[in-house]
Amino acid sequence: MVAAGPWIILFSPLFACVGIVLFGRKSKKLSTALAIIGMAVSLLFSVSAFLHSLPAHAAALESSVPWVDLPGLALEFGFLVNRPAILMSLVVTGVGLMIFIYSAGYMAEEPGLPRYFAYLSLFAFSMLGIVLANNFVTLFMFWELVGASSYLLIGYWYEKPSAAAAGKKAFLVNRIADFGFLIGILMVWNLSGVDGGGRTLNFLQLEEKLHHLMEISAVQPGLLTAIALLIFCGVLGKSAQFPLHIWLPDAMEGPTPVSALIHAATMVAAGVYLIARVFFLFWASPSAMAVIAAIGGFTALFAASLALVENDIKRVLAFSTLSQLGYMVMALGLGGYVAGIYHLTTHAFFKALLFLGAGSVIHALHTNDIWQMGGLSKKMPATTITFLIATLALCGIFPLSGFWSKDEILAVAFERNRFLWAVGTLTAAMTAFYMGRVFCVAFLGAARSHHAEHGHESPAVMTGPLWALAVPSVIAGFLRIPQYLHHAAVASVHVEFNPLVAGISTLAAAGGLALAYAIFARGIQPGPEAQRSLSMLATPLTRKFWVDEIYGWINQNVQQRTAVALAWFERTVIIGVYVNGVAKLTGLTGSLLRTAQTGRVQTYAAILLGGLGLILYLSLK
Amino acid sequence: MTPPITINHLIALSGVLFAIGLVGVVTRRNVLLILLSLEILLSAANLAFVAFSRSLGDLSGQIMVFFVMIVAAAEVTVGLAITVLLSRHGGKLNADELKSLKW
Amino acid sequence: MIHPVLFYVLSGLIVASAVGVILARHPLYAVLSLVVTLFSLSALFICLHAFFVAAIQVLIYAGAVLVLFIFVVMLLDMAPEVVFRAKSWTMISVGTALGFLILWQTAAVSLRLQAPSAPGPVIDGTTAAVGRILFTAYALPFEAASLLLLVGIIGAIVLAKKQL
Numbered sequence: 001m002v003a004a005g006p007w008i009i010l011f012s013p014l015f016a017c018v019g020i021v022l023f024g025r026k027s028k029k030l031s032t033a034l035a036i037i038g039m040a041v042s043l044l045f046s047v048s049a050f051l052h053s054l055p056a057h058a059a060a061l062e063s064s065v066p067w068v069d070l071p072g073l074a075l076e077f078g079f080l081v082n083r084p085a086i087l088m089s090l091v092v093t094g095v096g097l098m099i100f101i102y103s104a105g106y107m108a109e110e111p112g113l114p115r116y117f118a119y120l121s122l123f124a125f126s127m128l129g130i131v132l133a134n135n136f137v138t139l140f141m142f143w144e145l146v147g148a149s150s151y152l153l154i155g156y157w158y159e160k161p162s163a164a165a166a167g168k169k170a171f172l173v174n175r176i177a178d179f180g181f182l183i184g185i186l187m188v189w190n191l192s193g194v195d196g197g198g199r200t201l202n203f204l205q206l207e208e209k210l211h212h213l214m215e216i217s218a219v220q221p222g223l224l225t226a227i228a229l230l231i232f233c234g235v236l237g238k239s240a241q242f243p244l245h246i247w248l249p250d251a252m253e254g255p256t257p258v259s260a261l262i263h264a265a266t267m268v269a270a271g272v273y274l275i276a277r278v279f280f281l282f283w284a285s286p287s288a289m290a291v292i293a294a295i296g297g298f299t300a301l302f303a304a305s306l307a308l309v310e311n312d313i314k315r316v317l318a319f320s321t322l323s324q325l326g327y328m329v330m331a332l333g334l335g336g337y338v339a340g341i342y343h344l345t346t347h348a349f350f351k352a353l354l355f356l357g358a359g360s361v362i363h364a365l366h367t368n369d370i371w372q373m374g375g376l377s378k379k380m381p382a383t384t385i386t387f388l389i390a391t392l393a394l395c396g397i398f399p400l401s402g403f404w405s406k407d408e409i410l411a412v413a414f415e416r417n418r419f420l421w422a423v424g425t426l427t428a429a430m431t432a433f434y435m436g437r438v439f440c441v442a443f444l445g446a447a448r449s450h451h452a453e454h455g456h457e458s459p460a461v462m463t464g465p466l467w468a469l470a471v472p473s474v475i476a477g478f479l480r481i482p483q484y485l486h487h488a489a490v491a492s493v494h495v496e497f498n499p500l501v502a503g504i505s506t507l508a509a510a511g512g513l514a515l516a517y518a519i520f521a522r523g524i525q526p527g528p529e530a531q532r533s534l535s536m537l538a539t540p541l542t543r544k545f546w547v548d549e550i551y552g553w554i555n556q557n558v559q560q561r562t563a564v565a566l567a568w569f570e571r572t573v574i575i576g577v578y579v580n581g582v583a584k585l586t587g588l589t590g591s592l593l594r595t596a597q598t599g600r601v602q603t604y605a606a607i608l609l610g611g612l613g614l615i616l617y618l619s620l621k
Numbered sequence: 622m623t624p625p626i627t628i629n630h631l632i633a634l635s636g637v638l639f640a641i642g643l644v645g646v647v648t649r650r651n652v653l654l655i656l657l658s659l660e661i662l663l664s665a666a667n668l669a670f671v672a673f674s675r676s677l678g679d680l681s682g683q684i685m686v687f688f689v690m691i692v693a694a695a696e697v698t699v700g701l702a703i704t705v706l707l708s709r710h711g712g713k714l715n716a717d718e719l720k721s722l723k724w
Numbered sequence: 725m726i727h728p729v730l731f732y733v734l735s736g737l738i739v740a741s742a743v744g745v746i747l748a749r750h751p752l753y754a755v756l757s758l759v760v761t762l763f764s765l766s767a768l769f770i771c772l773h774a775f776f777v778a779a780i781q782v783l784i785y786a787g788a789v790l791v792l793f794i795f796v797v798m799l800l801d802m803a804p805e806v807v808f809r810a811k812s813w814t815m816i817s818v819g820t821a822l823g824f825l826i827l828w829q830t831a832a833v834s835l836r837l838q839a840p841s842a843p844g845p846v847i848d849g850t851t852a853a854v855g856r857i858l859f860t861a862y863a864l865p866f867e868a869a870s871l872l873l874l875v876g877i878i879g880a881i882v883l884a885k886k887q888l
Contacts, residue, residue, distance in 0.1 A: 599723030602655070602716055606647045606818050613825040620832050623728040629834045631772075634735045636830025638742055640823040645746035647819030653796065654746075654754055660789070661742050661758070664765055667777075674849070675772045676839060683849045684862050686777045690784050691869045695876030697789050701796045702883040708800045717812075 005045050005052075006063055006079035009089060010128045012041040017121035024114050031114035032104045035121050039100050042128065043093035050086050062134055062204065072199075080134035080203055083485055084276055084341055088131045088269075091348045095265045096124055098465035102356050103257040105461035106363055116156060116255070123149035123262065130270050136185045136201040139274070143181070143234065146267055147174045153262060154254040166250040173247040177237020184230030188281070191227065194218055207280045214284060221285065228281055228288035231274070232295075239271030239325045242299045246548055248322055252314040256359030259314060264321050264355050265348035272328040272344050279337050279492065293333025297420045300326030302545075304430040308437075309541045312368045313358045316438050320394065321351055323427060327409055330420060336412030337492035338485045343405035346476050350393035350402055353469040357387035360458040360466065361442065365451040370441045374448035379455040384443050386466040391439050393473045395432040395509040401476035403506070408482065410505050411498040421501075429508040436516025444521050631672035638665035652707065652714045656700045663693050726771045734771070737764040750804040751797045755790055762786040774849035 016038025024031035052058060064078020079085075100120065107113055126149050129142030148171070155167030185201065192209050193199040195218060200206060213219045235241065240248040251263050262268070275282060275292070282289055303322035310316045324347050331340040360383045361376060362368055377384040393402035406428065413421035447453045457463065486494070518524045526534065540546070596607070642665060645658025667686045674682025708714055741764065744757035762785050769778035847853060858866055 594724055597722075597724050599720030600717060601719065602647055602815065606815070606822060609643055609647070609822050609826070610818075613822060613829060616826070616829040616833075620829060626726045626728050626731045628839055629837050630731065630735075632830065632834040632837060634738070636827060636834060637739055639830065640827040641739070641742045641746060643826055644819045644823040647822060648816050649746065651751060651802065653751055653793070653800075653802065657754055657758055657793065658746055660785075661745060661761065664762065664785075667781075668765060668768070671769055671772055671774045671777060671849075675774065678847055680847055680849060680853060680857050683774050683777050683854055684858055686774075687780065687854070687858070688865060688869055690780060691873060694784060694789055695872050697792060698876045698880045699883070701792060702880040704796060705800065705884050714800070714802065 005049050006061070006081050006132050009042045009045045009049070009093070010079070010125065010132055012045075013038040013121040013124035013128065017118050017125065020114055020118040020121065024117075026114075028108075028113045031117045035117035036097070036100050036104070038121050039093055039097040039124060042124070043090075043097050046086065046089040046093045049081055050090055053081075053083060053086050064134055064202075067137075074198075074200070075137050076135060076202065077138050078134045079132040081132060084273070085131055087341065087345060087481070087484070088273055089128060091345055092124070092127050092131060092266050095348050095352045095469070096127075096261060098468050099257050099261045099265075099352065099356065102260075102359070102462050102465040103255075105459050106257055106359055107255060112156070116153075119149060119152045119156070120258075120261070123153060123267070127266050127270065131273065134203055136188065136203075139277075140178075140182065140185060143238070143270070144178065146270060147171055147178070147238075150174075150251070150262055150267055153258045154251045156254055156258065160253070162250075163253040166247075166253040170247040170251050173244050174237040177233050177235075177244055180230045180233025181237075184227050184233065187223070187227045187230065191219065191223065203278060206278070210280055210284060221287075224281070224285040225288045228285045229291060231278065231281065232288065232292055235271035235274055235329065236295075237271075238274075239268050239329065240299075240322055241271075241295050241326065241329055242302055243547065245299060245303065245322055246551065249315050249318045249544075252312070252318050256314065256355055256362060259318070260352045260355030260359065263318065264351035268321060268325055269328075269344050269348065272325065272332065272340060275329070275332045276337060276341050276344075279332070282332070283335070283492070289333050289335065291333070293330050293417065293420060296326045296328070296330030296333050297423045298326070299323070300330060300427045301423050301430075302326075304427045304434070306541055306544055307434045308430065309538055310434075311370055313361065313370050313373075313438060313442060314355070314368055316370075316434060317351070317354050317358060320354075320431065320435065323431060324351070324394075327406065327424065327427070330424065331409040331412055334412050334416045334420065335493035336409060336495070338482050339405070339408040339412050339495070341485055342408055342481050345481060346393070346401040346405040346473070349469055349476060350390040350400075350473040353386055353390040353466060353473055354394065356462070356466055356469065357383050357390065360462055361455075363458055363462070364455045367449075367451050370438055372449040372451050373442040373455075374445050374452045376443045376452065376455050379452075380457045382457055382463040382466060386463075386470045387443065388439065389470045390473055391435045394435055395513060396428055396505055397509060397513075398502075398506060399474075399477060401473055403502075404477035407497075407502045407505060408495065410501045411495040412493055414498060414501050415495055416493065425505055425508050428505050429512040432509040432512025433516045436513040437520050440516055440520035628672055628676040631676075632669060635665045635669040635672065638668065650716050652704050652716055652719075653701075655716060656697065656704070660693065660697070663689060726768075730771055731768075734764050734768045737761075738768070751802045752794070755793045755797060758793075759786050759790050762790070769849075772849075773846075776849050776851045776854040779851075 013035075016034045019034045019038075020031040024034055049061075060080060060082035062078065062080050064076040066074070067077045068075040100117075103116070103120070107116055110116060123146065126142050126145035130139055130146060133139040133142060151167045151171040154170050155164045157163045158167075188206065189199055189201055191213075192201070192206060195209065195213055195216075200209070210219075236244045248263060248268070252259055254262075282292065300323045303319045303326060307316050307319035307323065310319060324343070328340045328343050328347070331343060360380065361373065364380065365373060367373070389400070393400040396403045396406040410421060410424050410428075413424050441448075447455075519526070525531070543549075596603070639662060642658050642661030645661060646655055649655050649658060667689055670682040670685045670689070672682075674680060704714065707719075738761055741757045741760040745754045745761065748754040748757055762781060766778040766781045766786070769775075769781065
């Protein structure tokens with residue numbers, strides 16, 4: 001039972017996907033049922049694995065099959081089920097199941113519902129693959145598969161040009177990041193053979209090898225930094241850190257449950273999870289960790305600033321996700337292994353809840369613009385309450401789950417890097433402000449448009465998951481997750497609860513919320529001086545600091561020009577000289593040799609006799 | 622007293638004759654005269670055969686000469702027939718102009 | 725083998741008339757030069773005791789083949805050839821070069837040749853002796869040769885006839 005567990009967890013959604021493709025294409029009910037059953041089975045076995053891992057002596061389970069077995073190249077396909085993996089698997093299957101159930105209601109009128117569930121099941125399969133993989137090759141396979149699933153799901157409404165473009169953008173940006181990732185993997189592969197003991201990409205074996213290599217000082221720090229940074233490239237793409245964050249806001253073109261599952265709770269967390277999975281590689285290179293922490297912190301602040309002026313409710317949440325991911329990456333960069341994973345877990349719950357709540361609103365009002373909403377607290381009570389719970393959790397208000405995890409991160413930052421701690425606290429204030437803004441504008445006050453007047457609560461199939469997700473958003477802080485994770489003896493930074501940090505961050509959050517309430521619920525406007533300076537700030541923020549435009553310019557001028565030059569080179573040199581040249585040379589030689597065919601007998605006789613002379617000469621030597 | 626004539630002298634003579642015939646084949650323009658030079662080549666071969674036959678005491682060389690002559694006769698017959706045909710059709714017997722097989 | 729004087733005289737005749745063949749301008753002179761060459765060769769054969777071969781050389785080669793040549797020369801009323809002035813110098817130089825090449829090689833051969841240490845029995849090439857071998861050991865080539873002649877005759881007729 002135990003050994004089969006990971007295989008069932010992984011392949012159950014795949015069977016659901018295959019089942020839908022083969023049998024469920026015409027039937028919405030069948031495809032929905034298959035998808036939900038697939039996820040439920042995975043959840044069941046994840047819980048079972050969790051229970052098996054609770055006893056203190058329980059060891060991590062590793063189960064693999066050899067895949068390629070050539071001299072010099074031995075690859076395997078297998079799973080490493082340790083505590084972070086189990087935790088993540090619970091998150092993916094649990095949140096996933098809620099979202100599947102929610103989708104049954106949200107997407108009920110979609111004609112392409114079977115396709116949707118097939119893609120979702122495929123995604124679940126890929127994500128679980130990343131979670132459970134025990135070596136880089138398997139991980140990378142599923143990494144790419146997740147990228148492909150994301151592309152399919154973002155571009156679900158493929159007839160909409162913006163959706164198709166968004167899917168392409170996501171895939172391309174991820175591909176660029178994965179290029180760096182792959183080079184990193186290859187360098188790890190190379191490094192693992194330095195001690196002569198055979199190359200491997202298995203995580204546990206690599207950890208041992210790295211310890212051994214560092215003990216005998218057989219590896220240069222520069223190399224380790226390079227490897228760590230290259231693997232971090234993959235994280236840049238998947239977890240949308242600056243400068244590869246550009247795909248995530250556009251990815252909101254997909255259906256809202258997709259945004260909830262993929263772009264809030266699970267796929268974007270895969271990058272963070274990767275860092276945790278091979279944390280020993282990063283821990284070995286302090287300079288790489290510094291860079292990672294810096295990028296994480298910067299992304300957190302950057303994204304939060306962009307969320308301040310966004311009017312599309314899903315986009316606000318997207319930027320919020322970017323910002324929180326920045327927090328997680330920063331935590332890991334600072335050495336807070338437990339803090340990062342902890343926040344990953346709690347964030348999955350309340351961010352998914354936020355997205356599903358937004359979806360509920362969008363489903364009822366048919367608009368994404370918060371300024372078209374308003375007064376929903378009376379018409380959609382369940383949604384309002386759960387959204388409020390999630391908002392407070394995100395802002396880090398005691399005693400909700402977000403408070404504990406965000407606080408752990410800030411405590412680590414306080415220990416290790418005061419500047420990043422200040423950045424983190426400022427971001428927390430901004431987070432509170434923009435989330436408060438959204439809540440006040442969308443849910444409080446009077447209805448701002450006739451859409452809002454006709455708002456009504458969503459069906460139970462949609463509100464059920466909302467309540468289901470609200471529960472862990474509230475209590476996850478008390479589930480002793482850090483203790484569960486600490487059991488895995490990983491070299492990292494350990495912090496105790498720091499009341500000073502907790503107090504400051506709560507103040508910051510409360511301040512942000514209060515300010516938002518004052519401006520948007522009470523209508524208190526800042527003075528004209530403040531208004532002028534604020535509107536100056538607004539332009540770069542609404543234009544997202546022109547990052548997309550810069551990339552477009554680079555693409556147009558650098559990439560296109562290079563492509564044109566290379567095409568010229570290919571046409572002229574390679575084809576003109578080598579391909580055509582060879583042909584011309586053959587023709588030329590032919591023409592040259594043709595001159596011997598004069599048609600005159602005497603020429604032929606002369607050549608014959610010349611040959612005779614040559615033979616005589618050679619045989620007489 | 623000149624040295625006695627050995628096989629070497631005969632072979633040398635045969636070689637000279639062959640070379641002369643060769644030059645004739647390659648340089649003459651009249652088709653008939655080319656055929657004639659061909660006869661010289663064959664005669665040179667005949668001489669070599671006879672010389673070796675005499676030197677080695679084996680009559681096979683002379684049998685060979687017999688056959689060479691038969692072949693030469695047959696070849697000349699056909700060659701002259703072609704020459705007659707050529708003169709009938711074009712009137713020109715210039716080997717330089719018989720180049721319709723060029724290229 | 726031969727008396728040296730005889731050899732040198734005869735070989736001089738042979739070479740001179742052969743050169744005459746290739747240098748002659750009128751075709752008839754060339755043919756007649758070849759006749760002289762063949763007669764001299766025949767004389768050389770007799771000196772080498774190859775009587776049968778000498779005889780058939782005169783009979784067949786000089787007698788039949790060259791007479792045929794003369795017939796054709798007269799039939800076609802050939803004009804003297806403007807030999808070397810119109811001919812391309814490339815061909816002439818190539819030809820002479822080839823000639824020298826062959827000459828050089830045969831010189832190399834002839835210098836290296838050694839008479840066998842145990843010379844075979846000196847057999848005279850009389851008709852009887854040749855005939856004996858011809859009709860026993862070489863009977864098959866003999867028959868094949870006659871077939872060849874038949875083919876040659878038919879070929880000549882087919883080619884040169886005006887109408888069949």
